[in-house]
Amino acid sequence: MKNSKINISKNLVFLRKSNKMSIEDVAEKIGVSRQAISRWENGESIPDIINCDALAELYNVSIDDLLHFSQEETPFPIAPKGKHIFGTTVLGERGQVVIPKAARNTMNLKAGDILLVLGDENLATRGIALVSSDTFMKQIKEIMDAYYPNKND
Numbered sequence: 384m385k386n387s388k389i390n391i392s393k394n395l396v397f398l399r400k401s402n403k404m405s406i407e408d409v410a411e412k413i414g415v416s417r418q419a420i421s422r423w424e425n426g427e428s429i430p431d432i433i434n435c436d437a438l439a440e441l442y443n444v445s446i447d448d449l450l451h452f453s454q455e456e457t458p459f460p461i462a463p464k465g466k467h468i469f470g471t472t473v474l475g476e477r478g479q480v481v482i483p484k485a486a487r488n489t490m491n492l493k494a495g496d497i498l499l500v501l502g503d504e505n506l507a508t509r510g511i512a513l514v515s516s517d518t519f520m521k522q523i524k525e526i527m528d529a530y531y532p533n534k535n536d
Contacts, residue, residue: 390453392426394461398442398449399424401460413437482513490515 399409399420406424410417413434422428430438439446443463452461459468469486482492492498497516503509 389426391429391450392424393454394449394452395420395424395438397454398438398444398461402442409438409441412441 399406404412406417406420410420414437415434419428419430419434423430435446435449439449442449442461444452444461445464448461454460457468457470462468467486467489469483469489472481472483474480486492492515498513499516499519501512501514503511
């Protein structure tokens with residue numbers, strides 16, 4: 384319980400600050416006193432399940448991450464609900480990338496799946512993303528149908 388209490392307090396401080404909120408802002412949004420928020424962040428007490436749910440909703444994280452996420456166990460911050468940071472991979476000499484097992488399992492990827500590789504050259508946002516080609520094509524079709532609704536008539 385002691386470790387969980389430490390995780391909760393650290394997570395609450397991190398989430399509040401990363402969301403650029405004051406203790407008063409959080410207290411007002413979830414309907415508790417600023418003293419309650421302060422006690423939770425200092426590890427003097429822990430929020431009940433109703434307040435944990437409200438906090439997780441406010442910060443857009445899972446209750447599980449709010450309670451159990453440990454910054455010491457991963458170099459990454461708490462991810463928003465439905466978003467994942469699976470870790471790192473090494474680019475092979477011929478450009479091969481091994482997708483971490485947790486990512487393959489969570490995203491239901493298997494050998495033979497076709498992924499679309501997207502890239503951004505902008506130095507501020509530089510990166511590569513992998514997207515299921517089926518998902519991408521469905522989204523393109525929805526966009527095309529929205530812009531050209533009568534093309535098949």
